[in-house]
Amino acid sequence: MSERLLPTPKDTAAPYLCAGFGLLLLVWGSYWGLALAPREEYMGDVQRIMYVHVPTAWNAMLALTFTFVCALFFLLRGDWRWDARLEAGMEVGTVLSALLCMQGAIWAKPTWGVWWDWDPRLTTTAVMVFAFAGVLALRRFVDDPVKRAVWSAVACIVASVDVPIVYFSVKWWNSLHQLQSTPQTVSSAFHWPLRINAFGVLFLMIGLITLRTRTALLRLHGELAPPPPAPLPTSAALEAS
């Protein structure tokens, strides 16, 4: 891999504004979902968990798909910015996926009667969380930045195989988990809180990935910068030699 330009990340407030806007949307969407949206006929108030669970699921899949793209671009171009984006996207995607499992467990207890079931959707999601968490752990254990970037990009591509399996698992297998919700299967009364929260998590995620990318870039600068030159020998040292 040849020498690559590693730009200094800009220190602007844009990611904070983006994340803040996302949080505001989440507050608005959650208020709508908790206080204004009607009760669902069968699940009652428990269905309101969907307004945070489904947006988290959509954006977790989006973040991990972005990570897959970053891994491909890094391997093809060798540009360090893609490695930094990969690290950021993978961490945010893993956090969202772990949160997704927690929200799902809280919803499953009153509706299925259990916190967890080894249903295909849940099992493949758990595999996804542990696979990407494993790649993040791999990055922590490898000190050489080049090996770390290449190994984690390859491992990320392998782990990404599970992402479409998670998505299609409810279609491929007779699963306890219901099929994906679409505008055709969800009443229009439930659309708005779902959409507002989906955009809220999206803006929050973009802000988080941008900030996390900056952190990774700054660390890469420290790791890849040439070592400081050795001090010049003093005249006394020259005379002694």
Place this chain on the structure above:
Amino acid sequence: MGAGVGSGLLHGGWEFVIAAYVVSAVVYVGYLASVHFRYRDERRQAARDGGVSRSAHE
């Protein structure tokens, strides 16, 4: 447990709804704070090291 099971219809269950929203808020805000503090520390470290170079060397 507030959610009634047996008739096919769920009643109550607000404690689960509140738990889901509280867990979500804690994770979102906590993770945002974690990312912010790590970025701040990395910036301070870069400033201590005399700024960042424009190019990377393998």
